[in-house]
Amino acid sequence: MSILVNQNIRLLVQGITGNEGLFHTQQMLYYHTNIVAGVSPGKGGDWVLDGKVPVFDTVKNAVEVTDANASVIFVPAKAAADAIFEAADANMKLIVCITEGVPILDMMRVKEYLSTKNTRLIGPNCPGVLSPGECKVGIIPGNISIPGNIGIVSRSGTLTYEVLLSLYKAKKGVSTCVGIGGDPVKGMGFTDVLELFEADAKTDAVILIGEIGGNDEEAAAEYISRKMTKPVAAFIAGLSAPPGKRMGHAGAIIEGKTGSAEGKIEALRNAGVQIAEFPEKLAEMV
């Protein structure tokens, strides 16, 4: 079992004819992910990857023909917000935006708009979601993980792979690995994903990988101490990082003391979370 993505997904790839879109569509197909369509404006009617995936000009058109219910986005940063709006208006249940460098004002508008929709967004600037043995949406390497009962939620990309590899070496399996992305304004946060893991019958323990900045880890700590019954282990990157570049007085007024690695570690520890001193230790803790 898994959260968010499984073998029943009907996945559409926005930006399928670009270099990254095409390469990772191939990788997702190798993983037997059910990809039903691609979208690339101006290339409608083509087929890619030896005729395996039909390409449409618009998401609306692709959904009419293929009944896609989820989208993964590889379009350039300039077009990313538009791609998310398009997918949301076509009633995608899940949108995973891999694109990095999306302007923050665009994302704040997207986020406000999605609050009126029945759509979940993951990302942008994220590696996507992997349910080992079932489905891969995004760019997380599929060959370093086996199915199992550990849920992973992470703000980082390659650091997540590091943890996946150490679990793999310890022969421990993963239910679902969710990379929520590192941008300040994004779709699902730690707490949203923890709620899903808490409700998932096949997840018995959760690994949380955080980093300095923002207050998402602090919010997660509060949720864990109030609602979570499953054990959580965490690594927070950035203890050695130089003090962050502050955003005028306004940043200090809004974020107060939140944001430092020490503060996050303390909040999580107080919520009963085991803290790993370095990433490879997480595999011993769950």
Next chain:
Amino acid sequence: MKLHEYQSKNLYAKYNIPIPRGRIASTPGDARQICEELGGTVVIKSQVLVGGRGKAGGIRLVKSPEEAEEAATQILELQIKGLPVRKVLIDEAISIKKEIYIGITNDRINQKPVIIASGNGGMDIEEVARKSPDKIIKININPLIGLRDYQVRDIALHIDLPRNLWRSLNDIVFSLWKVYVDSDATLVEINPLVITSENKLVALDAKVVLDDNALYRHPDLADLRDLDAEDPSEIAGRKFGVSFIKMNGQIGCMVNGAGLAMATMDVIKHFGAEPANFLDIGGGASSEKVAAALRLIIADENVKAILINVFGGITRCDEVAKGLVAACSEVQPRVPIIVRLVGTNEEEGKRILAGSSLIYVDSLVEGARQAITLIKESA
């Protein structure tokens, strides 16, 4: 990207936000002349991209052109928090009845814009926020609807603004919101916005920070970047598309991904050494980029060993290996280089490294331990 005060004020002026009369000078002679033109008392303000200018002696009130020349001479010799002062802003002095704080920024906790205001503006605004949070008003703005008139009235009431200035505040706050939206700013700040003795509102200071990801939409603003105000190695990093921050330790780092880069530094620290830098080569790095990154690290004389940690996903290990071998044959590094490469095309990468002097390790922890051992042996 941060704008200087004078650049921020120019931007505000385009939106009809009232600012003091003033001009920028880069020599004491210019400062004298501008003071003469403005007449009367002026303020000479150092233009550097850090806070705390006043406390560092970088802001002076002077009463004559002679004094202006002398003060500008001194300020232009200052270094404030390590940054040399290359320009001063000469503003007419304004007599102040009250200082107000107004700022708009991205509230990452609520994931939408927020406007912050206080009737206790000025240098100690953060202290006010800590000790008397009730003196600060924060209002989230729906980014799809935008700022509304009633929100400005809420602010006016909270800061106890005289009624005859409400219309003026409304104009200023709406202009500030427009600056924020039109330039994709992540911060627009006026601290202080003052009530003058003539009962007018004037922005005495201005701070604008722009979203780097949105600069492509604003080539005119991107051109305002002041390269003098930045660390040269960080500029070089940006030129090659890598993110580089210099630190003070002995172990240079090269990693793909910011989270893994920080974790690599944390592991070094955990085992008792200090990282010399943060360096993220990003995703899909080419061999040229890897070579440029290595040169950046080696340029730091404190570096006694280098730890390279690459987890290939989009990034291909063979590309990284090629870049490393090419860079090593060119720069002949004087310190040991420890490499940990896993993921996409790992075997090919290892094969390329096999004939070189690079030290190959299997895990991050092993890499950090090796680097520390080698430093101790060479000491």
